[in-house]
Amino acid sequence: MEAIIAWADAWPMGGLIKAALGIIAGVVSLIAAGIGVRAAIVNLNRQHQAKLIQDQTLWSGAVSDFTKDDITRALKHYVTPDCSQTDPANSADIRRSAGIREQVVKVVDRFISDSENRHLLVLADTGMGKTSFCLNYLAHRNRQRRSDQPLSCAVIPLGRPDAIRKIRRIPNPADTVLLLDAFDEDIKAIDDSDARLAELLGAASEFGTVIVTCRSQFFKNDLSIPTRTGVAVVRPRRAGLAREYLLETLYLLPFTPQQINRYISRQFPWWSWGGSSRAAKARALVADVPELSVRPMLLALLPGLVREGRHIQELFDLYRFMTSEWLEREASWIEPEVLTAVSKKLAVFIYTSRKHRATDRVSLAELHKIAQSLNVPEDRWNHLSSRSLLNRDSQGNIKFSHRSIMEFYFVLAAIDSDSRCFRTFWSDFMRELFVSWGNSEVGSQGLDRAREILAKDLSSIGLSPLSEPLDGPRDLTARAFLQKPTRRQRRISDAWRADSIKLLRHANVHHRVIEDAEFGLIWEVPHLSDYDTDEIQIIQSSYVQMARSGMGKRLASKAQFASLLEAEANLDIELIMRETLYWLGDRIGSRNPIVVSVSAEPIKRGDIKLLGQMGIRDRDGLPVWAYQVPTQPDGFAKKVPIVSAIPMLVSETDNETRRTLHRMSPGELKAYLDGLNLADEVIGVESAN
Template identity: 35%
Template sequence: MYGLAIAVIPILMGFASWARMTLHHLHGVMRYQRLKKRVGAERYTLEDFENATHIYIPPDAQESDPSAVEEEMAESAGVRTPLFQHMDQILNKETGSRFTLLLADSGMGKSAFMLNYAARNMLRLFPPFPIMVLPFNYARLFEDIDAVQKPSDTVLLLDAFDEDATAYEDHQSRLGEVMERVQGFRHVVITCRSHFFTSDREIPDETGVTRLGVRKAGVSAILRFNRLYISPFTESQVEAFLRRRYPFWRRQERNAARRIIKKAPDLTARPMLLSHVEKLVRSQEPLRSLAQIYARMVDAWLVREAGYIAPDKEGLRRFSHAVAMDIMLNRARRKQERIPFAEIEPLAERWNIRVQGGVLEQGRVLEQGRVLGARPLLNRDAHGNYKFAHRSFLEFFFLEAFLALPPSERPVIAWSELTKTFFLGMLYDSNAVGSRNRTKERMTQFQCVDLSGMDIARETLKYVAGTGRSLRKNTLMFNDHLWAVTLTDTNWESANLQNAQLIGAHFLASNLQNADLQGSDLTGANLSGANLAGADLSGAHLSGAKLSGANLIEANLIEAKLYVAKLSKAKLSEAKLLRADLSEANLSGANLSEANLSKAYLSGANLSEADLSGADLSGADLSGANLSEADLSGADLFGVGLTGAKLLRANLSEAYLSGAYLSGAKLSAAKLSGAKLLRADLSGADLSGADLSEADLSGADLSGADLSGADLSGADLSGADLSEADLTKANLSGALLRATNITSAKLSPENLKYALQAGAITTDSDQSNLPMTELTE
């Protein structure tokens, strides 16, 4: 008897699970059919509706951004209230704004809330008001809005502004267009990813809709958005989901899910991922990143569906890649992130996906709108358009397709925050030491990648923390002594890394040609030998960065911060360095020919043996800089500050130094032949043995300067101040000295005689004795 019970119990449990799922499915179909005409649910598939309502745990809401806390995805310190209750209060108010912006990260339940909230209200015996749910990712959005009868009585729920193809181009104009169309509704709720906007300041505050009626003093005439955020799940909400997902007779699976969730905190913040936890429960390998979680779910789906709609798993993967890439490339033309059957059919034929009766055949499920299995990733809507079950799967497949393309064929497309997170996860997984599923080849080809605005150092820290390894506090990321993640010898040509946080990154010998790095933080990064030709580094932070031998030809470094950077022997010819901060940087032996260094800060910089020929240094600060043996021939140094600079044996021939500040500068043995030094300040400068032949020094201040042994033949010194200057053994033949002040200057008798004959002046009234002028042998 006991043995019989042991045998029967599993059968009964299996039957109970089957009955439970079947009843839920039938109930869902009935609810879906009732909702289709009443709330616009025909814009969603039956799968969308079932996925949204199956084991739904209502989330909380808060008025502050939960991602603004120090640890991303942690529960916010803001006040949380049940979202349904909060929305009831907003929609039942007769005063205040009629527009609400509901924000959350990807997978946190924005669409699920819309469908569940509409279902709860419209399935009531006496609904308080009619509700219409419409997705932005739909070409006929405005037609459906205009078709609503009695909009003043209707609550309009507009889902996923971030998926609107037009909003990607100009979200401000698109939102203004939408608000103009919906201003007559009782209330409008718009959902959007919080990271769709680049900063909190970009999140719209004013609706553009004018407030009607009498206003109190100080109240704006323009209605403002109510801003609301969906809170990450609490531990109790996660536990409630697990208990409903795994009844008591599946306790072992429930415990396995708990262990996975503990290791992958992203699951607790994204209810959409929780709904796929079963696929992860069956896997024994550790999860390191969000990309790995999605890869595991996608692999499970591919294995299940291969053989039903495609000959093999990889064929189905390539088909999914093709669909994702097609949707992303054509979303602007279609005005939606969906693909019509007429356009998906050629892709299906190419990858041997079976097509029958206008739908993708999947063998097991017979419903017309149900595609690719029991929990599909690709669905068909009522109008025959195909879309991924969740936008995050679209982004994951797009990224896989993008990285599989030859670099020359990669499209330039702006990436979302989630796509960037996926990419970083894939990068880390491919490089991690000890990874059991490490790719055969380390990822190296990153052309046209978009990581703009990413805090890569912080993402790295999160990944390392997820592996269970320990890190010293404030340690720079990408240190191969820590965990062997390095970007050495990688290709980032034309990649978008704008405003990225790349502190301490290792890019040794990497190709960053034409990459967009403007505003990025590369403090302490190692870019030695890297190819940055034509790269945009304007406003970038490169303090302490290693750029020795780097190729920065024609790079844009306007207003870049290169304080104490190491640029020895770097190639910077024709680079733009206007107002760049290169103070105390090491540029010894660097090639800066024809570079634009106008108003750059180079105080204390080491430019010894650097090639600055033809460079524009006008208005630059070179005080205390070392320019010994540097080539500055033909350079523009107008108004340059060179106080205390070292220019020993430097080549300044034909250089333009008019108005330059060279007080106390060391120019011993420097070549200044033909240089323009009009009204330059050379007081106290060391010009001993310097070649100043044919130089224009008219009006220059050379008081107290050491010009001993200098060649001033043919130089124009008219109006210059040579008082107390040392001109011992200087060559003044042919020099112009009209109105030159030689008071107390050290001159040989021959030079003194020549100077006076040439029109030089002295403060001594007795020209015959010349007591203020020392005659030297």
Template identity: 30%
Template sequence: MFLGLDWNDLLEISLTIAGGAFATVRWVIPWFAQRKKEGRLARSLHPFYTASEIKSHTKYFIPTQCQSKSPSESNEINRDTEPREPLIPYFIRIFEKDKDDYVFMVLADSGMGKTTFMINLYYTYHRKWQKKYKIRLLPFNAGIDEELDKIPDELRRETILLLDGLDEDPQAIEHPNERIAALLKKISHFQTVVITCRTQFFAREEDIPTALPFGSMSPTRAQRRIVTRYISPLQPEEIKVFLRKKFGRFSIRYRNCLQFIEQYKELVARPMILNYIDFLVDKAPQYQYSYQVYAQIISRWLEREHNIRGKGPGFSENLYNFSRFFALDLYHHTEHLSIADLTALQKLSDQCQVGLDLFDMQAHSLLTRGAHNNYKFSHKSILEYFLALELFENPAFAKTFKGFEGMDMLRKFYQEMVLDKIAKPFFCEKFGLENGKQYSAEEVMRIKGCLGCGSMFLPIGSHEKAFFFNFSLDKLKDVTQIDLSNTDLQDFRILACMPKLQQLNVANNPALCSFDYLFVEGLNRDLKEIQVQGTNIQAATLENGVAFVYV
């Protein structure tokens, strides 16, 4: 007995205290380690990366994996069978040994974690007690050439250089070949150089540089290759590790997120989307396209900003409008790709009644302030989403649009919007396919006529856009009535997939001039009536007694 307690009670109390102390230490030590890491990086990477950016790229970091072939060659982004290896240990080994190759390209799609990898690679090497070289990390922006020029020649041979985001370099977007050649010459005397870039920045695989266009910095380096590595998509187990770090193994949000990723494996294989998964899971609609996911991300961000700041009911709308104005301004000033003129930013902000302090936000902000007070979207794909909206909704912008070069996600978002908001409703109205199959943008754009016989062009609304429609549709085999009027129909080949058709309207299709393909191989034996006014089809007598309507 001790203090009136028997030994069993004392043992239970001791175990409880020990368990609580262990749990506290287990939480406190990682917390202090993360704070120390963020503080060290914030000091060494200032002013190129903000504290909030560093936190978002390091707090839930999952070690980046790499592979020698592009993951885009696989049918499913997170089912790639290419051999993988940890990317940071790979480069740590490279940094510490003599080698012939000293320029490396790390390629990945949008939102695949290129900046996250670079910040964590920098930190891993920077914190080593015994390291052979210095290391610098610089993002591509309007002032990168000046930053490189500041590094003395005598230090370049002792410096590892990390350059993040070649696809965001204004000069590279305008003149890629000339810029890359000049850049490789400028960095020729650094010890080792690692450059990240979007895979789609290079139109073809052959466009990816594979060798230096000049003598290497050391006569002992006989080979002058540029080595390319691709960031691997997150695998299911890596995604679960991320979710456990963020939410805890036994939380309800963790289980909800597991259900979400099971349904949308392709989306969450991108670390950027995974960072927003808590936004996506809450009130998640049935996403069918990438642009819908981005719309939800932006919607949740606006809601979050409104709640934090306690503004009036129009604040979210003003902030949304400002983001679109900001995207247009960036597009029309691509030589900067971010706004360095605070006067211009203030003017845009005043138009939407949003203060500049809005942009000093945490990791989930759409806008961040970088070096030299440059303001930009936290991810280039956010910029491309807003530009896709403008291209889809703003005819004035569409007339001045310069093309999709260097903006692969803009092209994808725009195609999805056209498909979802124009093409699908049009086809549903014409064919009664409200419950039909889901079509991808690739399916709509692919020329695939019935039985390989060709395709039909459909002008959509006032835009007069021609779409190729995939007629290999099981849903059409039971159609008995169809209205194909005013569709610029060229012939009757489409009807080969409608064997039960009874009534047909092809009015106001002047290109129709014959019944070719209408009754072949016993098809359309049940056809009873055809409306042909506004065509060049002449009256004819058919064996099955079809009635023609010319008025």
């Protein structure tokens, strides 16, 4: 500015120029000040709304489990997400999930006013803003009502043992929208989700609308998501309508680029000092780190990441950064190492005792007992700040500010060899954090500890599959089938791969049983070197024989076959015979089956048609060749392939069966596999051609 003034002084009309510059600077300052005042007013208004909501509803129990700080944080910088009736997790890139998007508040308003049903299930991944949605929807309803009307909305967290008692205390249920938050944290729901949901909806049967939020991973698959409420329709029904209300489902979606820009603009307004440049850095970070857009909760880390110039890729490192900032804020009254140790012990205590305590909160007395072994005085906990990741609820109990923070410290405790962590079933998010640790900045330093954990029975604690499950058999074009399998979004560290594969036992001379904990697969691999000539003819089967066998296992897909080649390389034993045909479950079009071979050159036979190389190779560099099996006439109406090849069988066994397999003696495992042996099940076994 001084240089501009000096330049203006050199001109004959320098005085006028300086005056004009002064006016322009004054106008810009006034505009910036006006915007700053407006932002301050908006912030004060949010705080006032939070206090108003709490004051007006505390007596009725409508938000009695939330403090004013909880509500203020939920309202501050809030960007309303979109929703869809399609699960975004089914998209290859969750950030670009397909389907019709619409703002969730508008959809819920329309559901309340127009739907024949009264019950709605809102599903979303960890950190996608389920609780923030509940509190902001309550604020939305509060803004819509007249001053002489009572508040017609209530939020009850289900991670508390007295949820049903609080539901029954809420007045005017027929005119109230009831939001039941975090069904996945309800201890009774973990044991029996259907029975608990029926109990909750029965207790809330008089409410005008009931909305339940839950982690999407809580349900095993789409078929296990409940659709019935058990609440009878008592009003007159139109023809064709069900006798009970149905449970409709919505999914919260990751932010769009426009929504992320809106959030960044609120965090880094252009008129603030360095606002534009910091906003640009924040946008670049979000573009490079998928977790920031998939989990809006983590967007709150942007100011710190931009300030420190950090470029973090892994989920584990994002949580490590979040907790390190907290430790620095609290360092004036407690050493970071001590607070970390207390947090780990507290997380393990809360998670492992959740069934008999039925809550994710602890009393001050329980916290003091946990901290006593670390010589932390009782009065220290009075210093917890409002921005703490460990804070008090409205009853004075201590809780982690978000369930995922507790899960992060649980995983830290497991990495640090707390044996209690391996006597309980882990959540899906814990598994995701554990896998992310292996790919993180510090994961490479803990390789020995990772190998110790991978050597455990991972299925017994819910850690298998470690990575995203592989695609099963599909109908493909020849070109698509030959393409190299794409790398999944979430995979374990390459350094972990060998330790994620176990050769369970040589159960009998004909089978080898391999467990692939990364993808949650169990292979029963027939090995032809263990057979004599006549037995080889028996285990080779035509497509018709496999169809007639009614086998309990299914044929492997292309991606699963590629993972078996990986397993072979890591175990350093031969699992797949070379120069031999194997059936896969994929088909060309919707009718022609596929066989493959691992061989230096394609196998030349008149009953198969070469498709080409699949783009994958074995440990010795031999290519995998794919062949289409032409169909042949069988009677007048059917066409079936008559080529004989070895069935490549795989199972995605449930956790209970995996645990049973691990406990079996060699004799028991042999009997189990003999019962699944394809050759024993084939009706009218024929010799190979």
